[in-house]
Amino acid sequence: MRVIGLSGYQVSMSFQVKYFGMLAEIAGLSDEVWNAADGLTVGQFRAQMLDKYPAMRDKKFKIAVNQKISEDFVLIEIPAEIALLPPFAGG
Amino acid sequence: MEKAHKPKKVFVQGPISPDFVAKSIASHQSKTGIGAHAIFLGQIRADQKEGGAVTGIDYTAYEEMAEQAFHDIREAAFAKFELTCMHIYHSLGLVPTGEISLFVFVSSPHRRAAFEASEYIVEEIKANVPIFGKELVGEAGHVWKENT
Numbered sequence: 001m002r003v004i005g006l007s008g009y010q011v012s013m014s015f016q017v018k019y020f021g022m023l024a025e026i027a028g029l030s031d032e033v034w035n036a037a038d039g040l041t042v043g044q045f046r047a048q049m050l051d052k053y054p055a056m057r058d059k060k061f062k063i064a065v066n067q068k069i070s071e072d073f074v075l076i077e078i079p080a081e082i083a084l085l086p087p088f089a090g091g
Numbered sequence: 092m093e094k095a096h097k098p099k100k101v102f103v104q105g106p107i108s109p110d111f112v113a114k115s116i117a118s119h120q121s122k123t124g125i126g127a128h129a130i131f132l133g134q135i136r137a138d139q140k141e142g143g144a145v146t147g148i149d150y151t152a153y154e155e156m157a158e159q160a161f162h163d164i165r166e167a168a169f170a171k172f173e174l175t176c177m178h179i180y181h182s183l184g185l186v187p188t189g190e191i192s193l194f195v196f197v198s199s200p201h202r203r204a205a206f207e208a209s210e211y212i213v214e215e216i217k218a219n220v221p222i223f224g225k226e227l228v229g230e231a232g233h234v235w236k237e238n239t
Contacts (some may be wrong), residue, residue: 018153020151020152020153020221020223021151021223021224021225021235022223022235064153064156064221067153067155067156067159083153083156083221085153085221086223086235086237087235087237087238088217088218088219088220088221088222088223088237088238089148089150089222089223089224089235089236089237089238090150090152090157090181090193090216090217090220090222090224090238091133091181091192091193091213091216091217091222091238
């Protein structure tokens, strides 16, 4: 976490998170606002997510940042829309 | 023959009716450069699951991302195959067993491009478009579908 300013507050950000399919079922909602410290990576976000919703631990899902499926090392920069995508089932 | 392929509406609410498929075919009679159509229809199967038979699939999608993915697939298919035109429709919401949830319709001067493009498009949709399916099972159960 980065700390700036004389008062020592943490830089923070918030972004929209969308849940689909079985993940929406587990979360009990289809979207919410996520507050986090600045400099968050997709992997760190995933860890926070699994802390909040432990039932997602044994589920397969991908994380899209602004509609692009993203690896864990990717830095989340606002404005961002994050989506948790369970396995696809089109057709 | 070159023309821009503008984004098209893919999603339809509920099942795709055989009547809609028939009308789509009829609307191509004026395009006399076409010698071959290939049509793929995905139909909901009554798979047996724990708790009973599948009675339907309730589809949802990450719509903005899915529309973009469909657009990318269209562009790639036009680049890869000699196609005159292409239409893709996919259901959202409930599609009962036995009804149609996917309609891929490609037209070409010749059969080979039509056959190959239809297979390519269906495989791409299954692998790369964020669509989710809740298979309704028996009286009240459900399982989440996963493409393999």
